[in-house]
Amino acid sequence: MNVLVINAGSSSLKYQLYDMNNESVLAKGRVERIGMESSILTHEVEGQAEVREVSEILEHTTAVRKVLDMLTHRKFGVLRNIEDIQAVGHRIVHGGESFRESVLIDDEVKLEIRKLFDLAPLHNPAHMMGITAVEANLPGVPQAVVFDTAFHQSMPPSSYLYAIPTVLYRKHKIRRYGFHGTSHDYVSKQAAEFLGRPLDSLKIVSCHIGNGASCTAILNGKSYDTSMGMTPLEGLMMGTRSGDLDPAIVPYTINKEDLTLNEVNSMLNKHSGLMAVSGISSDMREVVQAMEEGSDSARLAFEMYAYRIRKYVGAYAAAMNGIDVLLFTAGVGENSAVLRKRVCEGLTFLGIDLDENRNEVRSGETRRISADRSRVEVLVVPTNEELLIARDTYRLARNRALTDTLGD
Numbered sequence: 111m112n113v114l115v116i117n118a119g120s121s122s123l124k125y126q127l128y129d130m131n132n133e134s135v136l137a138k139g140r141v142e143r144i145g146m147e148s149s150i151l152t153h154e155v156e157g158q159a160e161v162r163e164v165s166e167i168l169e170h171t172t173a174v175r176k177v178l179d180m181l182t183h184r185k186f187g188v189l190r191n192i193e194d195i196q197a198v199g200h201r202i203v204h205g206g207e208s209f210r211e212s213v214l215i216d217d218e219v220k221l222e223i224r225k226l227f228d229l230a231p232l233h234n235p236a237h238m239m240g241i242t243a244v245e246a247n248l249p250g251v252p253q254a255v256v257f258d259t260a261f262h263q264s265m266p267p268s269s270y271l272y273a274i275p276t277v278l279y280r281k282h283k284i285r286r287y288g289f290h291g292t293s294h295d296y297v298s299k300q301a302a303e304f305l306g307r308p309l310d311s312l313k314i315v316s317c318h319i320g321n322g323a324s325c326t327a328i329l330n331g332k333s334y335d336t337s338m339g340m341t342p343l344e345g346l347m348m349g350t351r352s353g354d355l356d357p358a359i360v361p362y363t364i365n366k367e368d369l370t371l372n373e374v375n376s377m378l379n380k381h382s383g384l385m386a387v388s389g390i391s392s393d394m395r396e397v398v399q400a401m402e403e404g405s406d407s408a409r410l411a412f413e414m415y416a417y418r419i420r421k422y423v424g425a426y427a428a429a430m431n432g433i434d435v436l437l438f439t440a441g442v443g444e445n446s447a448v449l450r451k452r453v454c455e456g457l458t459f460l461g462i463d464l465d466e467n468r469n470e471v472r473s474g475e476t477r478r479i480s481a482d483r484s485r486v487e488v489l490v491v492p493t494n495e496e497l498l499i500a501r502d503t504y505r506l507a508r509n510r511a512l513t514d515t516l517g518d
């Protein structure tokens with residue numbers, strides 16, 4: 111069965127096509143700058159052939175159409191026709207309390223996702239556009255949704271409740287949900303397998319450090335606490351998001367700067383974090399480069415970013431009464447040795463001893479970067495959210511097909 115995985119953002123759409131007979135990636139790519147003057151479609155087959163098509167792609171339905179054209183292109187395509195796509199899986203950032211696991215899409219599921227637009231305004235509306243676009247282009251093909259929040263539904267109330275009047279939870283479901291769950295779930299399982307130790311015996315602190323970033327305390331294989339909150343704004347400092355701050359700053363800024371609530375919300379989500387403090391970029395590569403060239407603001411941004419991760423590692427070690435594994439994943443976590451080094455410095459009291467040479471090794475594989483004497487295993491684990499989405503989609507679509515056959 112061929113499964114197309116889609117991660118639709120507001121102005122981008124990433125895709126991977128899997129052959130689930132052997133879990134191989136037949137093709138992958140992304141459409142960027144949807145709705146802008148010049149959109150870019152990057153399409154990759156076997157890690158080599160890369161095609162960039164630049165044209166105007168005004169909305170997601172066209173983006174999906176272009177992706178399907180590319181997948182069936184006579185030169186760059188990997189499929190004879192689009193009927194060779196048997197199922198589609200979508201990443202959905204916010205599943206609220208309604209979804210503890212992945213499901214196939216129906217009208218009720220779509221309604222629930224719509225109800226959650228307010229809670230993930232940067233993400234959920236874009237995912238919905240992706241779903242509608244697939245319906246328009248591939249009518250009748252089963253679609254599954256895989257939620258960032260599902261893995262964190264195991265958190266106890268003491269982790270997920272905020273210390274505000276409980277009526278707000280009862281009436282409006284204001285609570286911590288947590289995100290990047292597909293990634294934290296996948297990398298914690300990979301780590302246990304790599305170490306040859308049972309997942310249900312491990313205390314893991316998982317640091318997913320990408321454009322969005324979150325730390326999760328994983329106790330015996332289950333999410334026990336996580337740094338993102340009701341929305342993906344809380345917790346660590348990120349590319350453009352502030353992470354933790356005193357909530358009193360919001361009304362204070364509104365008064366002092368004569369801003370609206372929406373403007374402050376946008377400031378915290380889109381114009382804060384690495385971007386705001388460095389004044390240079392939201393991209394860690396550029397911040398590190400500027401720091402190495404002597405920029406004080408870049409150094410400060412880098413220090414704050416690392417310091418906040420370190421604080422969460424300490425907090426979660428305390429939350430679980432110990433830590434066996436510290437792992438780094440996602441764009442920054444997998445690639446930035448200098449950031450990992452800075453986080454681990456000052457954590458030696460926990461038994462975290464980094465091996466500098468191992469830390470510098472670049473590879474796409476799961477690897478140990480702690481010294482042999484380190485009591486805590488420190489690992490780099492490449493995440494693969496798409497594979498997990500493909501697996502869930504495959505399982506759900508196959509079960510549906512079996513049920514349909516038995517029902518006939």
Ligand SMILES: Nc1ncnc2c1ncn2[C@@H]1O[C@H](COP(=O)(O)OP(=O)(O)O)[C@@H](O)[C@H]1O
Pocket residue numbers: 319320321322349392393394395440441442445446
């Ligand atoms: N070699 C590198 N060194 C430092 N940071 C990197 C490197 N490569 C990628 N990154 C960072 O990874 C981020 C993207 O991470 P990723 O997990 O792909 O994010 P997302 O999925 O949220 O878009 C980029 O913003 C960039 O800062």
Ligand SMILES: CC(=O)OP(=O)(O)O
Pocket residue numbers: 203258289290320321322323342
């Ligand atoms: C939830 C979230 O922050 O996602 P991303 O890292 O893709 O922005």
Ligand SMILES: [Mg+2]
Pocket residue numbers: 320321322
């Ligand atoms: Mg990501």
